[in-house]
Amino acid sequence: MRIAVLSDIHGNLAALDAVRADIERRGADLIVDLGDLLSGPLQVAETADRLIALGWPTIAGNHERQVLNDPPERMSESDRHAVAHLRADQREWLRKLPASLRLSDEVLMVHGTPRSDLECFIETIDAAGIRAASAAEAAERLGDTDARLILCGHTHVPRSLRLDDGRLIVNPGSVGLQAYSGEHPHPHRVENHSPHARYAIVERHDDGVWTAELLAVDYDWDAAAALALRNGRPDWARALATGRV
Template sequence: MKIAALSDIHGNLAALNAVLDDAHRQGADVIVNLGDILSGALYPSQTADRLIPLGLPTISGNHERQLLTGELSRMGLSDRFANQCLRDDQLAWIRALPSTLRLAGDVLLVHGTPQDDLSYFLETVTASGCRVATHDEVKSRAGEADATLILCGHTHLQRSIKLDDGRLIVNPGSVGLQAYADDLPFPHRMEMGSPHARYASVTRTASGWDVEFRAVEYDWNAAATIAALNGRPDWETALRTGYC
């Protein structure tokens, strides 16, 4: 079985289309969507219309929860933009998404960690910035999750870590946004360093799971121009460069 793992599309329709095309060329048996699907500065409604008919195994991320539960005046810019663009049927689709999902028995889909959608799984933020999480940190966050493969998203960084108990945790990176800055729990930046759309191809083999991280070209300059027109210079920079 070959799984194309997508996460953090953030309404970037052009990046999504490029990744879907690449996943099909790579012979993916199933494509999964790990959340943070529509919130951003680009095309929330059009991205929902692209995804809904596909019926992909899909979970919600923190941005789905935030745009559904918060009042507009208290939402961040990305969630507010999406909320104002989406139709009732699209909001109903989001509302029905599970927070985690099991695939093929031993594959677990989560957005952050198995416990919540905001925690970083494979990275740790300290007062000095963001670093790769230690083996013990990752094992603690994995908890008792019974899966040979755990697919996660949220941090927009492509990374995999195999635990000593054999479980493999894979973050495919972000389809739609290659850099962001956050202030919690300490100020930090998450940057891929190039504007390519990202995902992971994960294949079951006789010896276990094999991971290939993919970086796909699309018209990121056009996407950046739309972000600028929508009043998001932070997105414009991230989309053009992969840096904050």
């Protein structure tokens, strides 16, 4: 069983299409999406239409929740851009997305952790910034789930972590945005140091062990950066073009 895992597209349709082409070349039995689909200064409605047509198993991220529920004065600039460009039918599609999804007895999809779409799973953010989480920290965030493979997103950091009991947690990184500054729960910066679109392929082997391959894909990030700049987001333009804040 080979599953292509996408997360954090953030309306970057060019990156999404490049990842789709790479998946077609490599092959996968299933493609899944871990949320944060649209928010950002890029192609909101066009990306929504593409994802609706594809019909992949998809969950909501924190940005979907925020776009649907937060008052405008509490929204980030990226969420306000999404709200301004979404049609009613696209909003209704977002409302129907689950917060998590159990693909099988073995596989669980979450955006952050099983208990929160804002909590990092295999990273920890503290007053010093963001760092890789320990196995003990990640195991505590699992709660009572018995899944053998846990797929998470949110941080945009491509990484996998195998726990002492053999379970695997995989963050495929972000399809659409390779650097950003965050404030929750402490100020921090994420920088992947290159602009490539990220995703992962996870595979179950004959012995029942899951493994993950983290992948980076070329696309026209300069065009994406130019679009962000035209839409008034020089911060996004730099992040898209360089993978740095």
